Amino acid sequence: MTANDDTFFDIHMHALNLSHPYFYAFIKRYKLDMRWFLGIGIISLLAYVASRIPFLGRTLRSFITRKQNTFNNLLSVFENDIGSFFLITENCLREKENPLLNGGELSIGTRKYKSMVLTPLMMDFGYKGKRNDSDFHYSRPAEKPIVEQVTDVFNAIKKYKQSAATRPDDDLCQKFPSLEPGTTRVIEIYPFLGINTRNYKLDKIKTMLDQYFNGYKGSREDLLKNMGQFDGNIGNIKSNYFAGVKVYPPLGFDPWPADGEEQEKVEEQKKVDYLYCYCARHGIPITSHGGDGGFIAIDDKNDLREYTSMSRWESVLEHYPSLKLNIAHLPAEFWPKRILAKPQYKLEKQRLMAIIDLVTKKDNVYTDFSCRALNDEYYMYLKEVINSRSSEEDKYKLRSRILFGSDYAVNLGSIESYNRYLDIFSKTKHLTAEEKHLFCSVNPERFLFSTGQP
Numbered sequence: 001m002t003a004n005d006d007t008f009f010d011i012h013m014h015a016l017n018l019s020h021p022y023f024y025a026f027i028k029r030y031k032l033d034m035r036w037f038l039g040i041g042i043i044s045l046l047a048y049v050a051s052r053i054p055f056l057g058r059t060l061r062s063f064i065t066r067k068q069n070t071f072n073n074l075l076s077v078f079e080n081d082i083g084s085f086f087l088i089t090e091n092c093l094r095e096k097e098n099p100l101l102n103g104g105e106l107s108i109g110t111r112k113y114k115s116m117v118l119t120p121l122m123m124d125f126g127y128k129g130k131r132n133d134s135d136f137h138y139s140r141p142a143e144k145p146i147v148e149q150v151t152d153v154f155n156a157i158k159k160y161k162q163s164a165a166t167r168p169d170d171d172l173c174q175k176f177p178s179l180e181p182g183t184t185r186v187i188e189i190y191p192f193l194g195i196n197t198r199n200y201k202l203d204k205i206k207t208m209l210d211q212y213f214n215g216y217k218g219s220r221e222d223l224l225k226n227m228g229q230f231d232g233n234i235g236n237i238k239s240n241y242f243a244g245v246k247v248y249p250p251l252g253f254d255p256w257p258a259d260g261e262e263q264e265k266v267e268e269q270k271k272v273d274y275l276y277c278y279c280a281r282h283g284i285p286i287t288s289h290g291g292d293g294g295f296i297a298i299d300d301k302n303d304l305r306e307y308t309s310m311s312r313w314e315s316v317l318e319h320y321p322s323l324k325l326n327i328a329h330l331p332a333e334f335w336p337k338r339i340l341a342k343p344q345y346k347l348e349k350q351r352l353m354a355i356i357d358l359v360t361k362k363d364n365v366y367t368d369f370s371c372r373a374l375n376d377e378y379y380m381y382l383k384e385v386i387n388s389r390s391s392e393e394d395k396y397k398l399r400s401r402i403l404f405g406s407d408y409a410v411n412l413g414s415i416e417s418y419n420r421y422l423d424i425f426s427k428t429k430h431l432t433a434e435e436k437h438l439f440c441s442v443n444p445e446r447f448l449f450s451t452g453q454p
Contacts, residue, residue, distance in 0.1 A: 008106050008113035009444035012287065012328055012370035012405025015085045015120040015156055015191075018078050020149045021295060074412040082152040086118070086160040087176050089408070090187055092418045094178035100422055104184050108426045109436040116187045117220075119448070121246040121287055122149050122194035123295065124253075146194055147234055154230035154237065157189045161228030190223045190243035190448070192287055196253045197271035205271055209278050215239035216282045218449050243448055244285040245275070250296045250304060255288070255312040276320045283324065285447055288313070290327040290355065290367070291348075294410075310354035317362050326366040326403060326447060327355050332382040333372065356385065359401045360394045366447050370405030373421070374414050379430040403447060404440035 080088060093101035105112040125144035163172055164185045173181060193212055197205060215238070222240040230237065247253045257268040279286055292308040306312070310327075317323060334348040358365045372378055382402075389395045404425065408418045415421055425436065 006114040007117060007445065008108060008115070008440050009117045009119075009404060009448070010406050010408070010440075011119055011326065011403045011444045011447065012368045013118055013120055013408045014123070014410055015082060015153050016078065016123070016149075016409070017080060017082050017085075017152075018075075020082075020144065020152070021123070021125050070413065070416075073416060074409070077409045077412060083156045083159040084175070085156050085409075086187060086189060087163055087172065087179060089118070089418055090160075090185070091176040091178045093422070094183075095419060096178065098419060098423060099178075100419055100426065101186065104186060106186065108422065108440060110433045111437060113441070114186065117444075117448075118187055118189050119192055119243055119287075120153060120189065121192045122146060122153060123246065123248055123251065124194035124196040124199060125149075125251060125295070125297070126196065126199045146199075149194070150237070151232075151234055153191055154241070155232070157191075158228045158230050160187070160189065161185065188220075188224055189227060190220075191241075192244040192246040192285075193242045194246045194248065195275065196248070196251060197268060197275060198252050198254070200271070202267070202271050202274060205274060209275070212237065212242050213239055213278070213282060213284055216284055218283050220449050244287060245279060246287050248289045248295070249307040249312075250289060250292060250294050250298060252297055252307075254303075254307045256315040258315070272316075273319075276316060276323055280320045280323045285324040285326065287326040287328055287368075290329040291331070291351065310351060310358065313358060314354075317358065317365065321362065322364060324364045324366075324447065326368055327358065328368050328370055328405065329372055329407075330355060330367040330369050330382075330402070331372060332369065332385050333378050335381045335385050335388075352385070356389075356398065360389070360397045366401040366403055366443065368403040368405035371407030371411045371414070373425060374411070376424055376428050376430065379425075379428040383430045399435060399438055400443060402439050403444045 077085075077088060090101065093099070093106070100107055101116075105114055106116055107113075124146045126146060163179070164183065172179070193208075195205070195208070200208070217240060219240065223243055226241050230241075247255070249255060254268060255272065257265040257272065276286075278284070289308075292304055296304065298304040298307065313325065313327065317325070331348045331352045334345055334352050355367050359367055369378070369382065373382075386395055386398050389398060406418065406421050408421065411421060425440070428436075431439075
């Protein structure tokens with residue numbers, strides 16, 4: 001099988017539950033610190049006081065309810081067993097109120113896609129640079145080995161594939177009412193392995209890469225043959241189970257530690273060099289978190305700023321120009337000049353321009369808009385960013401390197417459902433039908449499975 005016009009790709013999503021993240025990073029991700037709880041308390045108090053003013057009271061209560069429902073919606077997915085995750089996803093797409101997936105076809109814009117490829121990005125939460133917190137007794141940070149997440153995700157893939165044989169009286173039919181018995185499964189699932197080189201010695205990184213990628217072909221056919229074949233023994237996972245590698249700088253991964261003579265940096269540089277050389281030689285795609293937010297395990301703000309700087313990736317690509325890299329979360333919404341009043345907005349505008357610069361000047365750099373395209377306005381700004389390029393060549397390069405990504409289920413902190421995220425993309429009038437097809441089918445197919453240039 002080769003990817004073609006019949007395939008939709010979500011190049012950036014996650015299959016996680018609350019057992020996988022370093023929970024303090026989860027708390028930081030959703031700002032659930034004392035300020036958050038204090039804020040809710042203050043709002044609740046104001047709502048009580050305002051209850052004597054009916055309109056104001058109703059407004060505040062409505063606001064609090066929306067915030068609570070958003071967070072409850074997020075937790076309701078993360079608290080599920082990971083084995084149900086992909087069933088939740090497809091059930092959502094088939095919901096009768098607005099079925100994007102109907103009759104075995106996914107409707108996006110003016111096109112119908114007969115298959116759907118998801119690439120769940122695993123995240124290595126086992127950052128060994130975490131510090132003990134002396135403010136409380138049980139302060140030693142928990143270990144979060146990636147092996148547990150690998151096992152859970154591949155068991156989930158197997159459960160998804162086997163679910164098509166569900167009988168009418170099985171529990172799955174009750175839990176996922178839109179997945180009627182005999183419903184043809186349309187999703188292919190090819191995970192990315194999360195690697196934080198800081199967590200391993202060089203020899204261990206060599207062993208991991210050889211186990212999971214030696215013999216890697218970048219072949220959809222080979223990945224599909226292995227989909228759902230996991231036997232529960234992680235030692236039996238070999239090449240062509242993983243489609244790529246995921247790195248996450250805010251969790252402690254330094255893309256280019258070469259600036260300095262400290263022994264630790266020297267050792268880290270050897271490890272990232274080996275990773276990039278291996279991936280470049282085998283054509284293995286790498287997706288990197290592209291901002292300084294998200295799940296954060298770095299306590300030092302200077303380190304966080306340095307690790308997430310686009311200049312780090314510029315150095316990487318100067319040494320490994322053939323490396324296939326996706327820099328995630330393109331902040332196109334920071335393009336308008338009128339929002340540059342705050343310092344953070346200016347930094348995001350700089351990040352946006354730096355990503356565009358890498359995409360247009362390097363041959364193998366892509367970017368996705370996961371967890372950014374939360375409303376139709378985003379696509380208006382994305383189109384403005386593309387059209388702002390002075391040369392037709394740069395406009396062509398941008399259109400050829402932008403990838404559809406959802407960041408599901410993390411994006412539920414900002415949007416109600418997977419279906420809704422896809423529906424906004426499907427219906428936007430700011431992108432042409434050709435651009436939609438490029439972003440969700442042609443470009444991600446090339447990123448995953450091709451060594452050629454657009």
